[in-house]
Structures are given as C-alpha cells and as structure tokens.
Amino acid sequence: MADNGENGSDANDGHDGERDHEDCEEKREEENERRENCERCDRADSRADPPAGNVTLSLDATLELLANHDRRAIISYLRDASRRTATADELADHLVERRAERTGERPGRSHVLSTLHHIHIPKMVDAGVVDYDARTQEIRYWGSDRLERWHERIETSDEQ
Known part of the structure; x- marks a missing residue:
C-alpha cells in the first residue's frame, strides 16, 4: 500500500520525537537494571569468603x-x-x-x-x-x- 501521508505517518507529525523519547526511556531502564546488577555483584564480592567448614558432610x-x-x-x-x-x-x-x-x-x-x-x-x-x-x-x-x-x-x- 502506498503511503500518501493520509494515514497519519507524516514524518513531521511529532511521532518520531515520541519514539525517540520511548527509546531513551528504555535505554535508561536497561542501564539502571545493569547498574543494580553490578551493585549486587559488588556487594557479593565485597563480602568475606565464608571459611572452610560451612558445609557439614557425612x-x-x-x-x-x-x-x-x-x-x-x-x-x-x-x-x-x-x-x-x-x-x-x-x-x-x-x-x-x-x-x-x-x-x-x-x-x-x-x-x-x-x-x-x-x-x-x-x-x-x-x-x-x-x-x-x-x-x-x-x-x-x-x-x-x-x-x-x-x-x-x-x-x-x-x-x-
């Protein structure tokens, strides 16, 4: 189907700006999630290793x-x-x-x-x-x- 501008897909109608905003929001959320995961890893790495003997074996x-x-x-x-x-x-x-x-x-x-x-x-x-x-x-x-x-x-x- 040919695009003649009647279906609301005109490049200047402001939708690209909304898409850019949504893309930025997505990227920001992904970055925050990555940062939280890294912080969790850092906290886990900063804990002292448990000493031998934590496991009880028969x-x-x-x-x-x-x-x-x-x-x-x-x-x-x-x-x-x-x-x-x-x-x-x-x-x-x-x-x-x-x-x-x-x-x-x-x-x-x-x-x-x-x-x-x-x-x-x-x-x-x-x-x-x-x-x-x-x-x-x-x-x-x-x-x-x-x-x-x-x-x-x-x-x-x-x-x-």
Missing part, C-alpha cells in the same frame, strides 16, 4: 568425594588458589599435568574437561563444597571441616 559423603585422585587434586588446587576459585580450563590443565606426573601418561585434555563437567563438578556441587557458574565456568570452593581433615590425612599418607 563421613560417607566425605570419603566418596575423596575416593578419586582427580577430586583430591581439584580440592588441593582450589584450596590453594587465590579466592579459592578456578575456571574449568585451569582445573583441566592442572589435572592433565598432575596425571602425567603421577602415571607417566598424558590424558587428552578434552576428555579431562568432559569428566570435570559431567562427573567431578556435579558431584562436588551436589555435596555443597563448591559452587559452579556455568556462564563463566568458574568453580568456587567452600570446603568442609571434615573434608579438610580427611583430605589432609589422605594427602599425607600419599606422600609417604
């Missing part, structure tokens, strides 16, 4: 987590990391190196990463000792008193 759950070499290596790595965090890629690299040192064989990195995503991280999240942010692939370690004590015992006996 003895069975503790031993199940520690029954695997890779999970023990993950716990060691996260416990020693700054802010007790690491990305899945950092953990995969660490596990590849550690297994190569321990067994003399270098596993495929993609296999290790897959195992992290499908086995170790979910098991540790379910136990409550780590949080996982799928967007950033960051793992944060919260720990547990019992887990820390048993981990230390196992690591000490592995060194002897």
